[in-house]
Amino acid sequence: MYLIAGVLGIALLVVAYFFISNNAFIGSVDDEFVRYLDQHEMPISGTFDDESTVYLFGENHGFAGNQLADEQLFLSLNKQYGIRYYLAEVDSATAGLLNRFLAAPEQDTLLLKNFVNAYRTRIPQQASRELYDKWSRLHQFNQQLDDSLKISVLGIDKDIDDTVSGIPRDSAMMVNFVNILAAKGLQREKFYGFFGFFHVLQSDPVGMERPFAQRLKAANYPVCSIAGFALDSDMYLPKGLGMPTPDNERVGIANSDGPLILVKGIKDLKAASLPNSTTLFKLNANGSPYLASQKLISIKIIKVGADFMPKSEHETTTDYFQYALLLRNSAALQGLE
Structure with missing residues (x-):
């Protein structure tokens, strides 16, 4: 009995330690950051x-x-700058399937499913069903455009x-x-692209390859990175x-x-947003506290060697990305049958 009680006590202490440690890493709400975020929230289609x-x-x-x-950002940038080239996290053959679908006058549902x-x-x-539906809607949008303005997926x-x-993925992307x-x-x-989180970082976290966005920046392509975060949301995790x-x-x-996943400073974004919302924040305006902070770029992942941490104490949030997009209460993607 005493042995069982002792084991349970140790287990509870371990759980309490990790809970306290994780909360200390994330940090509490900082009023200075919340005030800034309240003043620099923008509509996703803004x-x-x-x-x-x-x-x-x-x-x-x-x-x-x-x-x-992703769809709203692309359409917003298409309207603002006429961006029609969509960079995708796929190879050229897969992009070819999507371009054939977009170019056809009528929707080829089998071709879209193949993509x-x-x-x-x-x-x-x-x-997912949502990926399918997104490109179905973009096909409809594309059919309204003149030939010289139509969407092209790269x-x-x-x-x-x-x-x-042996070539790293991000090197191959570049x-x-x-x-x-x-x-x-x-x-x-001009171009717009939708990728996994790592690929859009404009500096390389400790111990990691150089991301695609950093390679672009080093080659003198002006880059704007939007980093996505989620709270109170479900993630699709297919079997297998x-x-x-x-x-x-x-x-x-x-x-x-x-x-x-533990993101330092995420509570500030939560305090500056509403439940059941998607909120876009500009992080690099004049006087932004993110210009002198490492919030949102210090990320602990409960897997050995997977943390995202700045490689220098002199790097700041905006060295990695300039906007943050927060999902609140998002549903998970649904698998496409």
Whole structure:
């Protein structure tokens, strides 16, 4: 009896330690940051005042709200700057399927399903009903445009079958991007892209490869990065990924306030937003506290070696990204049958 009580006591102490430690890492609400965020919230379909060449939105995969946010950001930038080139986290062959779908006068539902299934091979969490519906709507939008203004998807990721070259994915993305620009004569164009969170960072966290956005910046392409976060939301976790998955393939453990992911300063974003919302914040305005902070770029992940931490004490939030997009109470993506 005493042994069992002792073991339970130790277990409770361990749980309490991690709870206190995790909350200390995230930090409490900071009124200075909340006041700034309240003053620099903007609608997701609002006007960007950053005249960049490449605009990138980085997400944590599996949240339904990000698909709608991606669509709204792209349409907003299309309206504002005439951006029609969409950079995708797929290879050129998969992008070709989507371009054929977009170019056809009528929607080829089988072709769109083939695209979603091809996406499943690379990013299983993205192969969803919401991905299908997003491109169905963008097809309708595309049909309203003159031929010279129609959407074109550029697949810049490594070939999915490339398992021997040893070239890092983000290096391949950069090479493919530059080669596509040269081949198509797009040097004067602007671009929008939707990627995983890491790829849009404009500096490399400790111990990691250089992200795609950092490579763009180093090559003198003006880049604007939008980092996505989620709170009180469900993530799609399809079966077959080697992780315990509930029957409904939805989990609530991958939010930015834990238990698997801990983002320093995320409580400020929560305090400056409403439940059931998608909120976009500009982080780099004059006088922003993020210009002298490492909030939102200090991220603990409950997996050895997976933390995202700035490599220098002199780096700040806005060295990595300039906008933050917060999902509140997002549903999980739904698998496409």
